[in-house]
Every structure is written in structure tokens, then in C-alpha cells.
Amino acid sequence: MITVISPDYFKTIPWKNGLGSTTELAISSGGKLDDFAWRLSIATVDNNGVFSDFSGYQRDLVLIAGKGITLEHDGKSTDNLTKLLDVAHFDGGSKTVGTLSHGSIKDFNIMTKQGHYSAKVNTYTNKQVVTMPAQSELVFVYSLSSYCQVSQASLTTSVPTGSLARIDNDEHLSKHDISISGENMIVIELTKVT
Known part of the structure; x- marks a missing residue:
């Protein structure tokens, strides 16, 4: 099933550390600020x-606006996000310090509870068609700058810029691959850890 979530349904919530706010696009059923599966x-x-301490979670952070940020994790490793749709993958329990390159940035954040869900995050700057395997459990698509299209079986849905598409695979559709076409988009596949 393909569902498009418009920005009208996004929620603004405070950061866990109280130093700002975040716009929540989607959260696992029953999820709260500091207890969720994804x-x-x-x-x-x-x-x-x-950054806020999210011990027990994996984080994927994607640069979606601004001139860049450097993330230092526990003083040991560094991620430099300098281009649109650059991605950092890190442990939410690490002491992560963000240093802006030239002014503020905007990021897209994917968090998954360790031992419950894993995330596979891919970004695409150029226009292309991406095929996700039929067995994908839960897929999200976010487009930054143009419409993208999501198709499965005989269903095709247009996703406006700034909206989020959620593709839940059910028994009826699980035999059909998911096709996603567009540019400047983030494709997230969430899988339950068994």
C-alpha cells in the first residue's frame, strides 16, 4: 500500500536535549520522543x-540544505557532509559534536532502535528509476526538489516535493517490486531485525 504524507501532517517536537526542535515526518506505531522502533x-x-544522546539507536543523517556540517563521534571518527544528500551513519549513543561549515543547515534524520529495526538509506541526485525488491517490508521516499513517482503492481502514485511516501508491503503486493523514479530523493528501507 502506498500512502503519501503531506507536510500538513508533520509534527514539530522539541529536541531531546531541549536546544531546538525537529519536524517529525513519521514514527513507529506507539512511538514517543525517546522510545520508538523507528x-x-x-x-x-x-x-x-x-547532538542529543540516543543510546540504543542507529542514526542516518542526510544533508538536505545548507553548506555543510562536520560530525565528530566520540573524538575518534568524523563525517564531513558537504554536498546535498551526503549521508552519515553513526551510533546514537556516541558523543556526536556538529560543527557547521558556513551557516545553518537542514538535515533529514533516520533513527532505528538497535535490535528491532535496521535502515538502508540511499540518496539520488540525478534523475533515475530505482527498483526495490518485492520482499521489502517498509519503504519511505522523500523528494527534495521535484515530484517523484512510486509504482507497485498496477498502482502509481505521484509524490509532491516535501511530502513523504510510505510503502507498506502486504500479502497482496509482496510479489511485486517497488519502482521509484525521480531526482534529489532519499529512499529508506526499514527491516525488522529477527
Whole structure:
């Protein structure tokens, strides 16, 4: 089943560390601010500083606006996000310090509870068609700058810029691959850990 979630249904919630707010696009059923199986959100980062502690979670952070940010994790490893749709993958329990390159940025954040869900995050800047395997459990598509299309079986849905498509695979559709076409888009596949 393909569902398009428009920005009208996104929620603004405070950061866990209280130093800002995030726009929650989608969260697992019954999920709360600090207890969820998975969550997708967008945040604006205006200042350098320590990220909220999300011990027990994996994080994928995608640069969607701005001139870049450097993420230092536990003083040991570094991610430099300098181009649109660059991705960092890190442990939410790490002490992560963000340093802005030239002014504020906006990021798309995917968090999954370790031992419950895993995330596979791919970004596409050029126009193309992406095929997800039929057995994909839960897929999300977010388009930054143009409409994208999502198709499965005989269903085709247009996803407006700034909206989120959610593709839930059910028994009826699970025999059909998912086709996604567009550009400047983020494709997220969430899988239950068994």
C-alpha cells in the first residue's frame, strides 16, 4: 500500500536535549520522543554543538540544505557532509559534536532502535528509476526538489516535493517490486531485525 504524507501532517517536537526542535515526518506505531522502533524527522541546525544522546539507536543523517556540517563521534571518527544528500551513519549513543561549515543547515534524520529495526538509506541526485525488491517490508521516499513517482503492481502514485511516501508491503503486493523514479530523493528501507 502506498500512502503519501503531506507536510500538513508533520509534527514539530522539541529536541531531546531541549536546544531546538525537529519536524517529525513519521514514527513507529506507539512511538514517543525517546522510545520508538523507528523515526524519520527533519531538523534545522543553527549552531555548533553536541547532538542529543540516543543510546540504543542507529542514526542516518542526510544533508538536505545548507553548506555543510562536520560530525565528530566520540573524538575518534568524523563525517564531513558537504554536498546535498551526503549521508552519515553513526551510533546514537556516541558523543556526536556538529560543527557547521558556513551557516545553518537542514538535515533529514533516520533513527532505528538497535535490535528491532535496521535502515538502508540511499540518496539520488540525478534523475533515475530505482527498483526495490518485492520482499521489502517498509519503504519511505522523500523528494527534495521535484515530484517523484512510486509504482507497485498496477498502482502509481505521484509524490509532491516535501511530502513523504510510505510503502507498506502486504500479502497482496509482496510479489511485486517497488519502482521509484525521480531526482534529489532519499529512499529508506526499514527491516525488522529477527
